[in-house]
Amino acid sequence: MLECELLSQCGFFRKHEATLDLPCRGFVxxxxxxxxxxxxxxxxxxxxxxxxxxxxxxxxxxxxxxSYQAATE
Ligand code: SF4
Structure with a gap:
């Protein structure tokens, strides 16, 4: 599997890796x-x-x- 080498230090990935939100899941x-x-x-x-x-x-x-930021905090 191709993975970014910055996964462990990326705030976006850490915050959204387990999301059920389809657009964010698509980005991941x-x-x-x-x-x-x-x-x-x-x-x-x-x-x-x-x-x-x-x-x-x-x-x-x-x-x-x-609106999405507020919903995930
Ligand atoms: S968002 Fe994903 S691809 Fe971009 S730096 Fe973070 S881990 Fe890497």
Whole structure:
């Protein structure tokens, strides 16, 4: 299985890996455990800045909607 090497230090993955929410589950399957990990904007951010972006930055570069953030806290 293809897996991102940053799984253990990624806030998005730790927060959403076990989610039942279909869109977030899709991101995990496509990026974190799938072929799109090289295109992940979180990964690019970490490599550029040397530290992780906020947990709610999605792999596609968008931010988790506030309504969903409130529901998962
Ligand atoms: S969100 Fe990106 S950086 Fe984080 S584990 Fe998934 S592919 Fe890796």
């Amino acid at each position: 399957q496509a990026y974190c455990r799938g072929p799109r990990r090289e295109a992940c904007q979180r990964r690019a951010y970490l490599l550029l800045h040397g530290f992780s972006p906020p947990d709610d930055l999605l792999p596609n570069g968008q931010v988790v909607p506030m």
